[in-house]
Amino acid sequence: GENVEQHPSTLSVQEGDSAVIKCTYSDSASNYFPWYKQELGKRPQLIIDIRSNVGEKKDQRIAVTLNKTAKHFSLHITETQPEDSAVYFCAASIYGNTPLVFGKGTRLSVIA
Amino acid sequence: DGGITQSPKYLFRKEGQNVTLSCEQNLNHDAMYWYRQDPGQGLRLIYYSQIVNDFQKGDIAEGYSVSREKKESFPLTVTSAQKNPTAFYLCASSIGPGLATEAFFGQGTRLTVV
Numbered sequence: 023g024e025n026v027e028q029h030p031s032t033l034s035v036q037e038g039d040s041a042v043i044k045c046t047y048s049d050s051a052s053n054y055f056p057w058y059k060q061e062l063g064k065r066p067q068l069i070i071d072i073r074s075n076v077g078e079k080k081d082q083r084i085a086v087t088l089n090k091t092a093k094h095f096s097l098h099i100t101e102t103q104p105e106d107s108a109v110y111f112c113a114a115s116i117y118g119n120t121p122l123v124f125g126k127g128t129r130l131s132v133i134a
Numbered sequence: 135d136g137g138i139t140q141s142p143k144y145l146f147r148k149e150g151q152n153v154t155l156s157c158e159q160n161l162n163h164d165a166m167y168w169y170r171q172d173p174g175q176g177l178r179l180i181y182y183s184q185i186v187n188d189f190q191k192g193d194i195a196e197g198y199s200v201s202r203e204k205k206e207s208f209p210l211t212v213t214s215a216q217k218n219p220t221a222f223y224l225c226a227s228s229i230g231p232g233l234a235t236e237a238f239f240g241q242g243t244r245l246t247v248v
Contacts (some may be wrong), residue, residue, distance in 0.1 A: 023193075028176070031174070056236065056237075064241070065224065065239040065240060065241050065242060066177070066224070066239050067239070068236050068237075071236065111176060111177065121165075121167055121179050121182045121192065122167075122237055123179070124169075124176045124177040124178075125176055126174060126175060126176035127174075127176050
């Protein structure tokens with residue numbers, strides 16, 4: 023089955039700096055890669071996703087890149103703000119045919 | 135107000151007791167999932183269901199049971215066979231197989247064995 027590895031487990035950045043979180047996956051058939059943000063005590067919420075037919079997707083300050091050959095994808099957050107502090111999870115699946123398999127999460131702290 | 139609702143938010147169980155966690159959605163989603171969240175472990179899949187009256191084991195199904203008698207409901211029972219049940223349990227739903235698979239999560243149930 024699919025296995026998703028996520029690094030780093032914790033990340034501290036100064037406000038205004040960029041943050042990068044990386045994930046690798048094992049199943050070459052996976053073609054859907056979402057990222058979820060979970061604030062303390064709240065439910066995970068989708069912030070961005072990418073499908074295997076594109077290499078990069080941006081939404082304001084966040085972007086995701088995908089390298090299918092190397093089987094890794096990354097989340098990039100620019101101009102970080104204190105409200106970006108949360109746990110971020112990457113995940114992978116095959117379009118609706120398999121449940122999402124999640125990485126172990128990255129706790130991002132943005133220091134003002 | 136559309137969404138996915140879990141109840142209760144907090145649940146305490148004595149050792150040896152079975153408990154059932156509720157999950158209801160009004161999003162008309164075919165697929166529903168149960169994940170367990172432990173510190174540093176991410177979200178691990180317990181059970182999932184892609185259609186009414188059918189469900190599949192996930193990676194950590196031992197000690198748990200589910201039912202899917204209605205499209206909108208997917209309750210999870212934590213049995214006495216689950217050796218370490220204290221955790222945060224998240225229910226999720228998505229449109230269904232073959233379609234975009236964004237998963238919407240409930241607010242979670244924190245289960246504590248006392």
